[in-house]
Amino acid sequence: MLYSWESNVSAISTNVDRTAGGSGSSSGSDGGGSGQPPQPSFLASVWAQSSRSFLVPILAIFTALVLSGIVIWITTGDLQKVIGPQGAFAGLWQGAVGTPRNIAATLMTATPYIFAGLSVALAFKCGLFNIGAEGQLAAGAVTTAYVGYAIKGMPFPFHLILALAAGLIAGMLWGAIPGVLKAFTGAHEVIITIMLNYIALGIVAYLLGGPMKDRTPGNVQARTPLIASEAQLPQLFAGTDWQMHLGVPIAIMVAALVYWFLKRTTWGFEIKTVGANPHAARYAGMSVPRSIIVAMGLAGMLAGAAGAFEVTGVTHRHELGFGAGYGFDSIAVALLGRTNPFGVVAAAILFGGLKSGASQMQFNTQISGSIISVVQGLILLFVAADVIITWLYRIKARPVGVSMALAPAALAASVGASAAETPVEDAPEMEPIAQSYPKTDPDMGDDSPTTKERGSGRYEAGGEEP
Amino acid sequence: MNICGVALDILIASVLATTIRVATPLTLGALGGLFCERSGVVNIAIEGMMLMGAFSAYVVGVLTGSLWWGLVGAIVAAGLMGLLHALLSVTFKVDQIISGTVINILAFGLTGFFYDQFFNRNAPSPGQLPTLGIPVLSDLEIWGRLFNHQPVVWAALLLVAVTHFVIFFTPWGLRTRAVGEHPRAADTVGINVFFMRYANVIIGAGIAGLGGAYFTVEVSRFSPGITGGRGFIALAALIFGNWKPINAWLATLLFGFTQAIQINIQQCVSASGSSDLPFFFLPQIVGLLPYVVTIIVLAGFVGRSSPPAAVGVPYDK
Numbered sequence: 001m002l003y004s005w006e007s008n009v010s011a012i013s014t015n016v017d018r019t020a021g022g023s024g025s026s027s028g029s030d031g032g033g034s035g036q037p038p039q040p041s042f043l044a045s046v047w048a049q050s051s052r053s054f055l056v057p058i059l060a061i062f063t064a065l066v067l068s069g070i071v072i073w074i075t076t077g078d079l080q081k082v083i084g085p086q087g088a089f090a091g092l093w094q095g096a097v098g099t100p101r102n103i104a105a106t107l108m109t110a111t112p113y114i115f116a117g118l119s120v121a122l123a124f125k126c127g128l129f130n131i132g133a134e135g136q137l138a139a140g141a142v143t144t145a146y147v148g149y150a151i152k153g154m155p156f157p158f159h160l161i162l163a164l165a166a167g168l169i170a171g172m173l174w175g176a177i178p179g180v181l182k183a184f185t186g187a188h189e190v191i192i193t194i195m196l197n198y199i200a201l202g203i204v205a206y207l208l209g210g211p212m213k214d215r216t217p218g219n220v221q222a223r224t225p226l227i228a229s230e231a232q233l234p235q236l237f238a239g240t241d242w243q244m245h246l247g248v249p250i251a252i253m254v255a256a257l258v259y260w261f262l263k264r265t266t267w268g269f270e271i272k273t274v275g276a277n278p279h280a281a282r283y284a285g286m287s288v289p290r291s292i293i294v295a296m297g298l299a300g301m302l303a304g305a306a307g308a309f310e311v312t313g314v315t316h317r318h319e320l321g322f323g324a325g326y327g328f329d330s331i332a333v334a335l336l337g338r339t340n341p342f343g344v345v346a347a348a349i350l351f352g353g354l355k356s357g358a359s360q361m362q363f364n365t366q367i368s369g370s371i372i373s374v375v376q377g378l379i380l381l382f383v384a385a386d387v388i389i390t391w392l393y394r395i396k397a398r399p400v401g402v403s404m405a406l407a408p409a410a411l412a413a414s415v416g417a418s419a420a421e422t423p424v425e426d427a428p429e430m431e432p433i434a435q436s437y438p439k440t441d442p443d444m445g446d447d448s449p450t451t452k453e454r455g456s457g458r459y460e461a462g463g464e465e466p
Numbered sequence: 467m468n469i470c471g472v473a474l475d476i477l478i479a480s481v482l483a484t485t486i487r488v489a490t491p492l493t494l495g496a497l498g499g500l501f502c503e504r505s506g507v508v509n510i511a512i513e514g515m516m517l518m519g520a521f522s523a524y525v526v527g528v529l530t531g532s533l534w535w536g537l538v539g540a541i542v543a544a545g546l547m548g549l550l551h552a553l554l555s556v557t558f559k560v561d562q563i564i565s566g567t568v569i570n571i572l573a574f575g576l577t578g579f580f581y582d583q584f585f586n587r588n589a590p591s592p593g594q595l596p597t598l599g600i601p602v603l604s605d606l607e608i609w610g611r612l613f614n615h616q617p618v619v620w621a622a623l624l625l626v627a628v629t630h631f632v633i634f635f636t637p638w639g640l641r642t643r644a645v646g647e648h649p650r651a652a653d654t655v656g657i658n659v660f661f662m663r664y665a666n667v668i669i670g671a672g673i674a675g676l677g678g679a680y681f682t683v684e685v686s687r688f689s690p691g692i693t694g695g696r697g698f699i700a701l702a703a704l705i706f707g708n709w710k711p712i713n714a715w716l717a718t719l720l721f722g723f724t725q726a727i728q729i730n731i732q733q734c735v736s737a738s739g740s741s742d743l744p745f746f747f748l749p750q751i752v753g754l755l756p757y758v759v760t761i762i763v764l765a766g767f768v769g770r771s772s773p774p775a776a777v778g779v780p781y782d783k
Contacts, residue, residue: 075583129563131510187764190510190563191705194698195757195764202757206750331567368582370690373575381568385558 057336059389060382061350065089068375072367081365088361088371095360096353102360104242108314110345110352112137114251115306116326117333117344118258119175119299123189124339125262126295127275132178132193133303134327135200136171138318140304142204143170144311145318146212148227159230160312167308168301174200175300176293183289189296197327208320223319233313245313252345254305259341261298271295303330332380351376476608481726483611486619487684488729489722491516491693493622494677495700496707496714497629501670502548503709504633505663506646506776507555511547511566512674513697514573519544519675521577524688527592528585536592537618537679544675545668547573552667556660559780570697578690591686618680625673629711642666646774649781659781674700702760709773721756728752 069082069089081087096106116133123130130136144167151159178192208222216225233245262268273281274291282288306326311318333351337343354376358369382389389395472480495512502509519540526539547569554565599605599614606613633639644652645662653659677700681692699721707714732749745751 071579075580181761181765185765187761187766191702191764192761194510195702195760198695198698198757199754202750202754206748209750210748328567328571331564332571335564368579368586370575370578370582373571374579375575377568377572377575380564380571381554384560384564384568385554387558 055395056386056389057338057347057379057383059393059395060336060379060386063382063389063392064375064378067378068371071374072371076365076367081367086364088365088367091361091364092354092357094357094364096357098360101242102356104237104244105356106349106353107248108244108352109356110348111247111251111313112306112310112323112326113330113333113348113351114255114345115302115309116330117337117348118255118341119302119306120330120334121337121339121341121344122258122262122271122302123295123299124334125275126271126291127278128179128182128292128295128299129190129331130175130178130193130296130299130303131190131327131331132175132196132300133306133330134323134325135193135197136175136300136303137307137323137326138200138204139174139300139307140167140171141307141311141318141323142207142212142224143167143304144308145224145227148231148312149225149317151231152228154228154230156230159228160233163227163231163312164305164308167311168304171304171307172297172301175303176297179293179296182296183292204318205320208318214317221319224317226317227311231312232316233309245309247309247313251309254302255341255345258302262341267291267294306330329376332376335380336383477730479608479611481723481730484726484729485719485722486612486615487722488725489718490616490619490622491677491680491696492700492703492718492721493626493715494618494680495674495697496704496718497622497625497711498544498670498672498674498677499701499704500629500633500709500711500714501642501666501673502551503704503777504646504774505642505666506649506774506779506781507552507663507667508562508778509551509566509667509670510563510698510701511551511569511573511671512700513693513695514566514570515544515547515671515674516678516681516693516697516700517573517577517691518547519678520681520692521581521678521688522675523679523682524585524592525580527682528590531593533593533595533683536682537676540675540679540682541672542675544678545672547675548668548671549664551671552664555780556663556667559782562778562780574691577688581688581690585688589687592682592688594686595683616680616683618676618683621676622680626711626715633711643774645781646776649776649779653781653783659783663781699756702756705773706760706763720759724752724755 072088073079073082076082083089095102097103116137119133119136120130144163147163147166148159151162154162174196177196178187178189181187181192182189205222208224212224213219214221214223214225233247236242236244236246236248262272270281270286270291271294273284273286274288274295278288281291307318307323310322315322329351333347334344336347336350337345354372358372361367361371362369495516498515499509499512522543523533523536523540525536527533527536530536551562551565551569554560554568555562595617597614598617598620599610603613604610631639633642641652641657641662644655644657645659645666649659652662674697678693678697681696682688700718703717703721704714706717706720728749731747731752735749
């Protein structure tokens with residue numbers, strides 16, 4: 001089940017345009033229903049898979065927008081305010097993608113969502129729920145800001161790289177804490193990351209109001225001084241009024257890197273296997289604790305990158321309240337992208353568009369920007385409970401057991417139980433992983449003696465576990 | 467002995483009174499989560515349910531002119547969020563944490579949107595509730611403040627006892643626990659797993675909504691995001707209290723106590739004007755104590771937490 005998402009990468013980019021409009025729903029429905037035709041051609045099977053994977057999110061977005069439109073209609077009593085030329089959706093569209101400048105703004109707004117969404121998605125792959133993106137983001141942002149303003153006279157690329165690296169490492173360390181606790185004590189990462197969010201935000205609030213406060217005369221805000229110009233990310237369209245920094249293409253490259261990591265490296269493979277079935281992973285000789293710590297550390301690093309790139313590229317300082325709400329939004333982004341790195345990019349751009357379009361909408365119609373949270377919540381609702389969508393649009397049901405497989409099996413395990421104690425219910429699903437193992441990872445053999453040992457047919461034994 | 471110009475016994479009394487006051491929404495949130503999780507449904511949506519309760523209490527209070535009706539509205543509206551949570555996680559078998567996240571985001575968006583649309587420019591007051599005191603004790607000069615509280619505070623204390631009794635000494639509680647520990651076995655002896663989960667999630671959500679209403683009742687107004695993450699602290703208290711009502715209540719008192727200390731330090735600082743506090747007495751740092759304690763508890767350094775065995779696992783008949 002994990003693998004089916006990944007075969008759809010090429011299809012995602014073509015679907016991005018459709019997501020924004022929420023249209024094109026009917027065109028795909030004929031392909032969406034294809035259940036299990038006997039031996040379909042390659043193209044047909046790709047189409048069937050991709051339409052199933054993307055039809056539901058697109059319809060979910062469409063339905064969420066329609067419902068939000070109804071909410072606006074009821075509260076304002078004026079349909080023109082919803083779909084009129086000066087209405088909410090027109091404003092949203094205009095603000096998000098109306099002009100090249102706005103498209104640039106959307107992409108820039110999407111950048112932290114890409115990083116934070118990747119963070120949540122990567123943890124998902126290991127069966128972990130990272131609600132701590134907000135705290136990790138804050139840890140990364142404040143560290144980057146500190147390195148950015150505290151060091152003086154360092155030449156351009158080195159200062160920038162150092163500041164970014166500091167933010168990434170801070171995020172990684174903050175993210176690794178729940179990983180270590182989960183791996184060695186079984187403490188549930190959901191609660192730990194929530195608690196660490198508050199701790200991070202509390203410490204950052206203290207730092208911004210105290211030791212790291214901007215001491216320029218007249219400043220009363222809790223914020224750091226501006227970072228040195230050598231530590232700022234270059235603007236891509238300097239001289240124009242398009243605002244886009246170098247972090248935008250980097251974020252997309254990082255998504256590709258995460259895809260490669262999960263698909264082609266030993267650690268990535270182990271992370272996915274632990275996420276799919278920790279019992280089988282342990283039985284196959286993999287270190288479950290190591291995978292959990294690596295996954296959470298990398299997740300923290302990605303969330304830290306969200307903060308680091310935002311500080312070096314956009315705000316050029318860290319201030320109180322920045323990054324609020326990214327924790328939950330990034331969960332929605334990761335789920336909407338079906339935890340596929342490229343899906344995350346598409347979902348992040350959607351969220352970035354919603355966010356940057358919201359201000360235009362608010363300006364046009366005086367409708368509260370909070371409606372965007374409603375849209376996001378509804379999208380997540382319909383993506384998670386895709387039964388509603390398949391019922392609403394009469395799409396043929398997906399095979400039993402797949403529909404709820406947004407998250408790896410281990411995620412359904414209980415709060416408080418450690419990954420190792422997860423009840424094994426999806427053992428048969430290990431088989432495809434076991435079969436594809438030599439294919440997906442040709443470099444496995446020359447890694448270490450232990451991995452060689454693993455390759456010797458122990459996966460099959462894992463698959464047979466009741 | 468005077469601290470910040472306040473006599474020690476007055477200070478202690480006011481810290482304790484503040485503890486009870488700020489612990490109230492946490493207590494109700496934890497009890498709400500307890501019903502939910504004891505029946506086998508993870509509830510990270512306490513925050514969203516509380517926020518919905520706070521907003522509904524405000525709206526109904528403004529519309530009817532009585533916060534008593536506001537409390538009823540809070541319980542009903544949060545109960546509807548509970549219905550959504552149950553629908554998603556019990557019937558549709560959506561991952562319960564995702565379902566909770568959906569409710570948190572939706573509650574934040576809906577309450578913020580409707581508040582901005584209708585009340586932002588002129589926010590009328592929803593009125594006030596009378597404080598109820600215990601007859602003789604509340605007349606004491608210094609310690610009286612400990613026995614003089616809003617009705618919701620008393621309701622919270624009462625509900626702690628009621629919940630303890632219901633969960634551990636009634637057939638309903640036995641069934642709830644059975645469904646949360648081993649739904650298959652419960653089903654075999656004729657307990658309707660789906661019904662028990664639905665009912666408990668909705669009851670729990672209603673209680674959490676009452677806790678949220680307390681925010682509105684306390685300050686006689688609403689502001690978007692007024693719960694400020696207290697739902698998650700309630701969840702932490704529930705886990706800290708090992709899914710037992712009285713222990714969870716004690717945990718909320720601990721969290722309330724640190725917050726009360728924090729409030730008093732802040733008042734002390736603003737009264738005296740000095741800000742030369744030792745690091746660990748800074749209000750921001752004292753405020754972190756509950757979270758650190760929760761992590762220590764969860765990591766098993768104080769004692770293992772033992773959640774209901776089937777919590778988080780959807781039941782497939």
